[in-house]
Amino acid sequence: MAFDTIIRNGLWFDGTGATAEVRDLGITDGRVAAVSATPLDADGCDDVVDASGKWVVPGFLDIHTHYDIEVLEGAGLAESVRHGVTTVALGSCSISTIHADPVVAGDLFGRVEAIPRDHVIASLEANRTWNTGEEYIRAIEDRALGPNVCSFIGHSDIRASTMGLERSTDDDIKPTKAELRRMERLLVEALDAGFIGLSTNQLRFDKLDGELCRSRTLPSTYSKFLEKRRLKGIVRRRGRILQSAPDIKMPLDIAFQALGSIGLRRKPLKTTLLAAADVKSNPVSPYVLQGLATVANRLGANVRFQHLPVPFTVYADGIDFVIFEEFGSGEVAMHLTDCIERDELMRDEDYRRRFRKDYDQKFGIRVWHRDFFDAEITDCPDPSVIGKSFGQVGLDRGGIHPVDAFLDLVLEHGRKLRWYTTISNHRPEILRKFATADFIQLGFSDAGAHLRNMAFYNMGLRLLKHVRDAERAGTPFMSVERAVHRLSGEIADWYDIDAGHLRVGDRADLTILDPEHLDESLDGYHEDQVAQYGGLSRMVNRNNETVRAVFISGKRVIRDGEPTDILGVRRTGSFLRAGRPTPPPTASRAGVQERSSAVAR
Template identity: 25%
Template structure:
């Protein structure tokens, strides 16, 4: 509306000519009931097409109008001046660890502000194979308590396997595999969007490929997808190339679409392998497979000392099993020797920044493993082992090369994701950082493409049929941000700083951010896949 007055005389004259020629009577636009009218924003609809200046009307939880509104068409609506701002579908994060936050007894936690201030309106949870298969129970809790953003669920391979087998390094019996399949079927019937796995992590790493395929078949038959934290993102076991090949094979054998979580080449041993990975994926896609990936824009991954350094066999039985082995001198020597090799894979002790303590480990946060060792006069491996004897530690592991990050980001099958977890800035800042790196500073991506890879394309991958696009009838999940000030603030030293630039954020038609401030509202919904069972 505003900002388009200069065209009024031309439009009026054209209208008179048309009326005269057609000898018809002009009918004013029909009034439409709406709660909010977003005026004069530069609208990107999530499809990747060019933007346009338009008005958007919202009633209840739906978009009811997109176009050029007249002055009295929405007379009763609350008006938001979006002139000079970007209006886009709310972003969708396909890989988060927001499960505990959204289930918290604390409403402040359930607002999910770390994601909302990035423009995210929907998060996927249950990633890396950790997600509970009790989908209906989680959805009921979310509805009853209220949540700030929407949430969609993946059933975790690790959760299911551990529920049936425990932490043991063995294959399931026929009866146990049947129970696992029953759990997966129930999860899909209760609304899970697919199966997630973290085959690098104990005890999931004990599973053979065929075991994973059996559960992925269930996801595929019911229209879901297989979400994979690869068995190896470096050179720990089967190697990065082998792990990508395994994920593709699981999709081919199960019939499920494959989504690779936080695609990366982790550590100097595999730097430069991005080109081979891209070729593998493109070849599979050309043969008709659905293969996609998400990526966070950080050079450091987030993990734990146990995951980064301890050999997988030593974690049979979990951390309790590891601690028993550390008491055996021969076992300790073997574990320490293999940890030394893994430390090299991670780029050395100076590349591991301690971001949080776990369990009873007394540890100083904000120091690298090398700095802790120097201060205590110890070897870095001994410091790590001492930590593991009483607890564990979160670490930011600086082990990715900029060339690989850029190569993956350019692929049209890669979308934005955060892998947002405690102690790493990616939880608070991945979407604005990707925007800055790719659109503003790097100038390697158009804003239309960035918005598509953060909204509509992700909705298509997950199977969210009424999210990710600005269209009449779609859910009113809308972000309005300032292209100049949309930026990350969180750092490795201060990982919990909220991002800037989001002026307004609507979740299901209700504002959770207004004028750049949180409203405290909890309008989010558990989004459940409609599956015939």
């Protein structure tokens, strides 16, 4: 047999958790054609890769992204692919681009996910050619898709497109019978096309952008019991997945959603909930989530909590960040788009008094720990404050309240004031427990969103570093094989998509890693411009020496950490339809895509 590519002498992980072994891999027509303990015959093979001393692992799956907009004009999705991710899930948090018109989509994505609203609108106006889920899949595969994608259909998407944004965000209005039937029909249509399930959202601090319904919560938060029951019933009967963000301010909502997965005389509702985190503001939350998931699954549920397996460190420019949406005074400031109005608000003593009261309220369930002594300034026109916390700045300025120190600096420097804090996942021992827990799914990167606030594109690499460091220190908590399985095959099997494994016959989606460079470089801070967002500088990760190569459908799309000339030019990825095997792009199809992309440029 003549192979298209041979990968020689690498430590091969098959994505099942089985013991890794040194093997040669032969790739033909986008799939693994041979796995051999002896050298494969290289006659007729023009691409032989020496992977001696390297790990050959299945491409990682990122189960929670917001690439729905970026994929339309930057389909290579290089920021994820260059870190070993070969499959991404779209349509998270109840928002997708299947049915909502461009302006409504701009309102859904702009503020919640911090993706420039004007670009959302312009991109959809220029690129939208679909009206159904099936047409959306064809449109995605007509692009020079880099990684594979799968997608949820968003509850807010189908609700807003059915009822209109204004009616769908009015708590006094329920959908008519005809509107409810249409939402059901759109959901069934998407599932028939191969979407992996329905995403919904009950978080009350996820707010709309725009002018028409600005600062209202997402449409799915206004749905009532009957609507949710009927939509969930469809997902349950079809054996697909419900992704949900419960209202964290109502603990019973989290419990009801977990327990709602229980089947009794019917199928369990496969449910993935946002999110398991070791939150600084509530140190007992990991134990509560573990207990809840354990009880629910023992009673017959099939529920998983998504978890980011690294410290959740976030950055902000001034006051523009979603964490301020979770309390009243912060929400008031975020509602204002006019800088002059916002500045006047922050100067007002009554407003400051309210902000201080919200800040000092330490009880209750929340995301942000509200401790300005735990928030370090990294950039500011005033160099004297760089490296200090806002609390320390307050002490330096005569002992003023940390809130006043923060607001004063925002007034002085606006978005030129850059700072960071770690909100959760700060205790290594809890990270280790979550990494091994059966009720946990490793994901929740939010790739493609919050462009100035966070960068977890390399979360899989950072997990492998954590595992390997513990192993070297003589305190192992999980094998490398198990960690690779959790990032690949385990997720693919649960979502029922054709990905995540590296055995004969599997898709040749793989990464070659240098384990000696699972090092401190993974934690470095980097920024890069996004051409399609008008040159906006976003946070990224850069680990070029760690990722030696990435192959998707047997095509090398990353070499030594950098994109090759085919990524984003020639289609290598596919839309993975739930429950169905998905063939890699054929050579003729990929060639057509390469030519069409060149014409488009």
